[in-house]
Amino acid sequence: MLTKTPQSEEEAALADDAPVAGGQASPWRLVWRRFRKHRLAMAGAVIVVIAYFVVVFAEVLAPGSPSATDEKHTYAPPQTVKMDLSWDDGLRFYTNGYTTRRDPETFEQIHTVDPDQRIPLKFFAKGDSYEMWGLIPWDRHLFGATDPDTEVYFLGADRSGRDMLSRIIHGARVSLSIGLIGVALSFFLGLLFGGISGYFGGTPDLLIQRVIEFLMSIPTLPLWLSLSAAVPDQWGPLSRYLAITTILSVIGWTGLARVVRGRFFSLREEDFVTAARLDGCGRGRIIFGHMVPSMSSHVIASLSMAVPGMILGETAMSFLGLGLQSPAVSWGVLLQEAQNVRTVETAPWLLIPGLAVFVTVLAMNFVGDGLRDSADPYK
Template structure:
C-alpha cells in the first residue's frame, strides 16, 4: 500500500497548533505553549493576577478603612447587594439596613437585616480618606454607600465593628507581599549555596548538604514558632514584618538549593560549559552567563511552588499569636478571632479570611505545577 510522504512545510505545520515563523522558537515560547494547555494553571494564574491587582489598589478597592471602628455595628452580618431596575431611574444598587436589638440576658447587640431599610450604593463612592501607595491622597472607593455616613458591611464586621471586606483586602497586601519578599531572599540564598555545592562539589558540597539536611530534619512548624517566639514583644509592626520574613526565608532556601545543586551537576559537564571553560571564561561568568540562564525556567517553577509555603507560614504564626500582631492586618491576624468556637458560631463570616488563604494558595500551587510541567523538556 502506497502512502504519501508529507512535504517539509506540512510536517512543520502539524508540530504545533501555532507554528513559528521566522526561525526556531525560543525556550520561553515553548514553555508558554505547554503552559497554555494546562487549564488549571491558567485559571490559577488569573486568580493570582487578580489577587496581586487587589494588593496594588487595596485602598481604592476596599469600601472603608481597615481600622475604622463602629461600636454600634459589632458582629454585624453581611449585607447582600441588590439591584432595582426601573424605567425612570434605570439600574440602581442598594443594600438593606439593620435593625439592632440588645439581648436582655447577655446584653449582646443582635443585628437583623431589615428589608424596609434601603441604603443606596454606587460606584466610586466617597468614603474614608486614604493615601494610595502612601503618596496620593483620595477618598473615593470602588463601590460603597452613596452617603458617607451610612455603613455597609458586604462581608460583615468583627467584634470592633470593623469592615471585614476592607480588612481582608488590606490583609492580602501583607500576606502576599511576605510570600514575594521571602521567596526573593530564599532565591538569593538557594542560588548562592546551591551553586557552590553543585559547581565545585567535594568538601564544599559535603558541608552545605549536611547543613541543608540538618535544617530539613527539624519539623518546620516548631522551628517557625521557636524563632518567632524569640522576637521581642516591643517591636513594632514593621520590625515584626521583616523579622517574620527573615525567619521564613532562612528556613525556606533549602529546597531551592537542592534544585540548583542538581541542575548545576547536570550542566557543568555540558559541551557549552566545557567550551566556555576552554575559552578562558572566569568561573563567575560561566555560572551567571551560561549556567544560570539555562536553568532559569526550573528555578522560576520552584520559586512559584515556594510562595504558597511562605504565605501559609505567616498565616500559621500569626494565627497562633507568634507572628504579626494587631494593629497590623494580615490574613493570619484576622483568623485569630476565629479561634473561639462560640464567636464563630454567632459570626461565621470571620472564617472568610481562611477561604481567601485556601483559594490563593491553591491557585499558586496550580500555577507552580503548570510551570514545572511546562519547563520539563522531556514532557
C-alpha cells in the same frame, strides 16, 4: 497529495500558530504556547493576577478603612447587594440596613436585616480618606454607600465592628507580598549555596549540606517559636513584617539549594560547560551564564511552588500568635479571631479569610504545575 508531518514538538507548536520571524520560536514563546493549553494553570493565573491587582489597588477597592471601628455593629452579618430597575432612574444598587436589639440574658447585640430600610449604593463613593501608595490623597472607594457617613458590611463585621471585606483586602497586601519577598530571598540563598555546593564539591559541599540537614531536621513549629521569640515585643508592625519575611526565607531556602546542587552535579561535566571552561570563561560566567539558564525549568517550578508555601507560613505564624500582631492586618491575623468555636458559631463569616488563603494557594499551585510542565518544551 502528500502533506508534511511535523517531526518534533517544536515544529508542531510552530505549525499550530502564526509563523514567527526567522522560522523559529524563542524558548519563552514555546513555554507560553504549552502553558496556555493547561486549563487549570490558566484559570489559576487569572486568579493570581486578580489577587495581586487587589494588592496594588487595595485602598480604592476596599469599601472603607480596615481599622475603623463601630461598637453599634459588632458581629454585624453580611449585607447583600440588591438591584432596583426603574424607568425613571435606571439601574440602582442598594442594600438593607439592620435592626439591632440586645439579648436580655446575654446582653449580646443581635442584628437582623430590615427590609424596609434601604441604603443606596454607588460606584466610586466618597468615604474614608487615604493616601494611594502613600503618595496620592483621595477619598473615593470603588463601591460603597452614597452617604459617606453610612457604614456597609458586605462580608460582615468583627467583634469591634470593623468591616471584614476591607480588612481582607488590606490583609492580602501583607500576606501576598510576604510570599514574593520571602521567595526572592530564598531564591538568592538557595541559588548561591546550592550553586557553590554543586559546582565546587569537596569541603564547601560538605559544610553546606551539613547546615542544610541541620535546618531540615528541626521541626518547623519549634523553629518558628525560637526565631519569633528573638523578635522584640516593642517592634512596630513594619519591623515585625520584615522579621517574619527574613525568618521564612531562612527556613525556606534549603529545598531549592538541594535542587540546585543536584542539577549542578549533573551539569558541571556536560560538554557545553567544559567548552566554556576551555574557552577561558570565569567561574561566575560559567555558573550564571551557562549552568543556571540550562536548569531554568527546575528553578521556575521550585519558585512557583515556594510562593504559596511562604503565604501559608505567614498565615500559620500569625494565626498562632507568633507572627504579625494587631494593629497589623494580614490573613493570619484575621483568622486569630476564628480560634474560638463559639465565636465562629455566632459569626461564621470570620472564616472568610481562610477561604481567601485556600483559593489563592490553590491557584498558585495550579500555576506552578503548569509552569513545571511547560518550562521544558523540547523534552
